[in-house]
Amino acid sequence: xxxxxxxxxxxxxxxxxLQVNSDKKDIxxxxxxxxxxxxxxxxxxxxVQLKEKLGGEVTAVTVGYEDDEEVLRxxxxxxxxxxxxxxxxxxxxxxxxxxxxxxxxxxDLRYDLVLTGVQADDTNEAMVGVMVAENLGIAHxxxxxxxxxxxxxxxxxVELEGGIDEVSTITLPAVLTIQTGINEPRYVSIxxxxxxxxxxxxxxxxxxxxxxxxxxxxxxxxxxxxxxxETEGAEILEGDPGTIAxxxxxxxxxxxxxx
Amino acid sequence: xxxxxxxxxxxxxxxxxxTFEMLFKARELCQQNSHSLTAVLxxxxxxxxxxxxxxxxxxVVVFKDDRLGNFNADFYNVILAALxxxxxxxxxxxxxxxxxxDLAPALSVKTGYPLVTDCVDVLVEDGKPKVIRxxxxxxxxSKVSFKESDVYLVTVRPSSFTPEVAEPFSGEIVEHDLPxxxxxxxxxxxxxxxxxxxxxxxxxxxxxxxxxxxxxxQENIEQVKELAEKMGAVLSCSRPVVDKNWLPKYHxxxxxxxxxxxxIYLALGISGAFQHVAGIAGAGTVIAINKDKKAPIFRxxxxxxxxxxxxxxxxxxxxxxx
Numbered sequence: 105x106x107x108x109x110x111x112x113x114x115x116x117x118x119x120x121x122l123q124v125n126s127d128k129k130d131i132x133x134x135x136x137x138x139x140x141x142x143x144x145x146x147x148x149x150x151x152v153q154l155k156e157k158l159g160g161e162v163t164a165v166t167v168g169y170e171d172d173e174e175v176l177r178x179x180x181x182x183x184x185x186x187x188x189x190x191x192x193x194x195x196x197x198x199x200x201x202x203x204x205x206x207x208x209x210x211x212d213l214r215y216d217l218v219l220t221g222v223q224a225d226d227t228n229e230a231m232v233g234v235m236v237a238e239n240l241g242i243a244h245x246x247x248x249x250x251x252x253x254x255x256x257x258x259x260x261x262v263e264l265e266g267g268i269d270e271v272s273t274i275t276l277p278a279v280l281t282i283q284t285g286i287n288e289p290r291y292v293s294i295x296x297x298x299x300x301x302x303x304x305x306x307x308x309x310x311x312x313x314x315x316x317x318x319x320x321x322x323x324x325x326x327x328x329x330x331x332x333x334e335t336e337g338a339e340i341l342e343g344d345p346g347t348i349a350x351x352x353x354x355x356x357x358x359x360x361x362x363x
Numbered sequence: 364x365x366x367x368x369x370x371x372x373x374x375x376x377x378x379x380x381x382t383f384e385m386l387f388k389a390r391e392l393c394q395q396n397s398h399s400l401t402a403v404l405x406x407x408x409x410x411x412x413x414x415x416x417x418x419x420x421x422x423v424v425v426f427k428d429d430r431l432g433n434f435n436a437d438f439y440n441v442i443l444a445a446l447x448x449x450x451x452x453x454x455x456x457x458x459x460x461x462x463x464x465d466l467a468p469a470l471s472v473k474t475g476y477p478l479v480t481d482c483v484d485v486l487v488e489d490g491k492p493k494v495i496r497x498x499x500x501x502x503x504x505s506k507v508s509f510k511e512s513d514v515y516l517v518t519v520r521p522s523s524f525t526p527e528v529a530e531p532f533s534g535e536i537v538e539h540d541l542p543x544x545x546x547x548x549x550x551x552x553x554x555x556x557x558x559x560x561x562x563x564x565x566x567x568x569x570x571x572x573x574x575x576x577x578x579x580x581q582e583n584i585e586q587v588k589e590l591a592e593k594m595g596a597v598l599s600c601s602r603p604v605v606d607k608n609w610l611p612k613y614h615x616x617x618x619x620x621x622x623x624x625x626x627i628y629l630a631l632g633i634s635g636a637f638q639h640v641a642g643i644a645g646a647g648t649v650i651a652i653n654k655d656k657k658a659p660i661f662r663x664x665x666x667x668x669x670x671x672x673x674x675x676x677x678x679x680x681x682x683x684x685x
Contacts, residue, residue, distance in 0.1 A: 115499075118576075118634060119655040122502045131503055199468070200477075222464070227498045227505075229480045230459070231468040238472035243549035244436070246465040259553070264374070264461050265521075265618050267559020270433075274550045281464075285606030323477035327493065327506040338651060338667030348668050349678035352629070352650055355666060356594075359648050361570045361627050363594045363683065 105160040105253070107151040108210050109184065110220035110232065111144040113168060113175045117226075128328040140175040143221020147282040149289040150251065151219050152183035158253060161185045163213060167192055167202050173305060180300035181292045187305045195310065198322040203235035205320070208313045211240060217258075218279040222247050230281070237279035244279040245272070249286045364397050365453035370443065370466075371404045371416055372434070372458050375555065378415050381458035385519050386419040387526035388485060389456055396487050398453060402534070403446065405439060407432035418531035425538050430545070436465045437548040444473045445542040451513050454485070454492055459518040467518045477509040478516040483523045492517065500636060501659040521618065522641045559621055561613025568597035571625045571646075573616055575601040575639075577632015577653060577672055581609040587631060590676055593683045599623065601633045617642035631672040635660025 115136040123132040140148075151162045164179035164187040166172050176187035190205050210218060218237070223230035230246065237244030249269065250261030262270040263283050274280075310320070341351050356363055367389045372379040386402060393400045402420040404412050408427050416423045426442050443466075447455060457463045457470075459481040471478035484495035492515045496505045509515050565571060572591045578584055584604075591598045598614060605615045616623050618638040624645030631652050633639060640663050643649060651664035652672045661667045668675060 117499045117502060121657055122499055124503065131499065200471075203468075203472075225500070227496075230464045231471075231478065231480055234465065234468035235472050238440075238469040244465070244469065245550060247461040261556070262461060262465075263619055264555075265379075266622075267557060267612065267615070267620055268374075269556045269558050270461075271553040271556055272550050273553065278549070284602070285608075288608065321510070323471075323510045323512075324479055325508045325510070327508050329498075329503050329505050332497075332501065332504055332662070335662055338649075338661045338664035340661075340667045340669060345670065345674040345678035346682070348670065348675055349682045352666075352668075352675070352679060353682055355648065355650065356570070356627050356629075359626050361595075363570075363596075 105154055105158045105216045106163075106214050107154060107160065107217045107219060108163045108165060108213055108215045109144070109148045109151045109179065110206055110218065110236070111148065111164055111166045111175045111179060112141045112221075112224045113138050113166070113172045114141045114224055114226040124329045124331065128330070129326050131329065138171070138174070140178055141221050141224045143223060143225070143282060143284055144175070145289045146284050146286050147219040147221050148179045148182055148184065149287045150282055153287060154217070154251070154253065155183065160216070163188065163215075165190070165206060165209060167197070167205050176305055177297050177300055178292050180303045180305070181296040182290055184303075186303060188308060189305065190308050190310070190313070193310060195320060196322050198324050199229050199231035199235060200323045201320045203232045203239060205310065205313065205315065206232065207236050207239035208315055209308065210236065216276045218277070219282055220279070222281045222283050233279055233281035240279070242277045242279060243274050245274055246281045247283050248280045249283040251280065251286075364399065366401055366450060367393055367398050368401045368403055368447075368450075368452040368455045369420070370455065370457045371402050371412065372460060372462060373406070373410070373412050374434075376410050378412055379458070379460070381460055381519070381521045382416070383419060383526045384521065384524040385456045385458065386416075388519070388524045390419070390529065392454070392485065392487060400532070401452070403443065405431040405442060413536045417534035417536055420532055420534045423534050423536045425536060426541055427538060428541055433552045434462045434465075435548050435550065435552065436469060437546055437550060439466050440469050440473055441542055441545060443470055446539065447474055447476070447514055454515050454517060456485070457516070457518045459520045463518045467516060471516050474514070476514040476516050477512050478518070479507050479509065480518040481520050482517050483520050485517055485519070497637070500634060502657060520637065522637075522644065559613050559615065561611055563597060563613055565597055565599045565614060565616065566621045566623050568599075568623070569625050570594070570596040570627045571599045571616070571623060572596040572629045572631065573599040573601065573633060574604055574631050575633030576603040577634075578604065579632075581607070583673070584609055586673070586676055586680075590680050590683075593680065596629070601639045602636070630660055630664065631676065633660055634658045635663060
């Protein structure tokens with residue numbers, strides 16, 4: 105089975121005080137660490153596991169700049185066979201543009217299955233994967249947390265609300281957006297990434313894809329980013345852990361819970 | 364005068380809450396802008412969905428077919444695209460739910476109409492829709508507009524709007540013909556499986572101690588488990604803990620796990636992703652302990668502690684024992 109995996113590199117924002125840029129169109133990214141989008145990490149692991157079981161080739165693809173190749177090298181170290189970065193140049197990007205670029209690259213690859221994360225950790229739009237499927241005119245399923253292969257058909261589980269999974273069958277070729285928890289992504293060592301340096305990493309430009317300027321117009325505009333409105337929020341308990349513990353116990357008892 | 368359309372979502376015999384949340388918001392937008400409100404329902408004819416919806420909209424457009432008993436993106440996409448082409452509604456609202464995520468981006472590509480997903484608010488300014496989104500785990504908000512279009516597509520984050528009692532509509536139920544060219548679906552529904560049933564029912568517990576990503580290692584859960592036992596609390600967790608297989612799924616609080624309503628919810632190392640926060644909407648008092656003072660959990664908690672959770676856990680244990 106030949107599998108294409110679409111990946112994105114995103115900033116790590118836990119325990120970080122984020123600020124908005126002066127033009128209010130983006131956050132201040134200086135000093136932030138970047139990682140592979142968590143959902144995409146599960147997608148690449150799933151692709152590699154399927155390849156290990158069924159044979160075939162895994163191709164990792166990203167739309168981005170030179171720094172973004174980091175996530176491709178990591179995917180190669182996890183077991184992808186080759187990687188493609190499409191450099192978008194100075195173009196403004198939104199999910200529509202990115203999905204069109206990805207679709208045009210994937211169309212020319214030999215593939216049975218396209219995997220990507222449900223959403224990206226930064227803007228959580230959950231759009232690109234399903235748009236790629238519709239652009240390619242193939243089947244899709246979003247929020248997949250289980251895949252079993254049976255020839256040209258997959259039995260998949262889609263995670264719904266309230267702990268309910270929806271089991272269905274889907275015919276290949278297809279795009280699946282992968283939910284976290286579907287597998288246990290393998291550890292990637294620095295040594296592993298170095299070794300994977302020998303694998304093919306191809307860089308393409310938009311011009312090489314033959315996509316016109318008009319075709320790649322964004323459909324949405326970020327008017328402004330802003331910090332969340334100040335709300336009253338939590339009453340912060342101060343003091344040493346002992347004092348805080350006493351205060352917590354008092355609150356619990358106050359609310360009529362016996363401990 | 365334009366039209367605002369809301370796609371109804373139903374599962375296992377029930378109209379999903381997101382449907383009424385969207386209809387409530389759409390009603391407000393319709394009143395402000397003199398639009399009419401239409402609910403769109405796809406069904407196999409079982410259940411009383413249309414009757415439930417008619418008090419929430421001016422019109423309920425019903426597509427009835429044996430194949431529409433369960434959600435299917437292939438059918439929904441073709442049917443909704445045809446209806447949108449026919450009626451050119453100003454805005455179409457869909458849920459930012461697993462099914463909405465499955466449908467909306469495909470519908471946008473198929474129709475060519477712009478889409479913004481996961482919106483927590485929808486406004487109309489100078490006759491154009493603008494939406495508010497939360498990005499970077501809720502640490503930043505984003506106001507987004509669309510390129511000029513006849514129709515605008517929006518998916519709405521669940522629990523963003525709380526429906527209030529209002530004068531009910533006496534909406535007209537109109538059955539609509541299906542498009543002639545319904546495709547053979549590439550995806551076929553088999554069954555629903557309950558993955559959250561287990562030894563413990565966290566949804567009924569009066570006191571929950573809940574661990575999140577901040578617990579760091581699987582081994583660290585043990586000390587929280589001990590604390591929970593000592594305090595008579597039930598142990599629960601957020602999604603990352605289940606994703607890593609550190610606790611079984613029946614411990615998970617949140618949209619994809621269980622909704623809980625304890626008197627006390629003690630959240631340890633939980634950042635407060637919206638899917639988690641939605642699951643504790645019914646909680647009495649929320650006490651959150653997290654190292655990140657900007658963690659969204661502090662926006663919904665009643666009491667917060669910005670500190671290392673392990674120090675507080677150790678101190679709690681000591682106080683309980685003495």
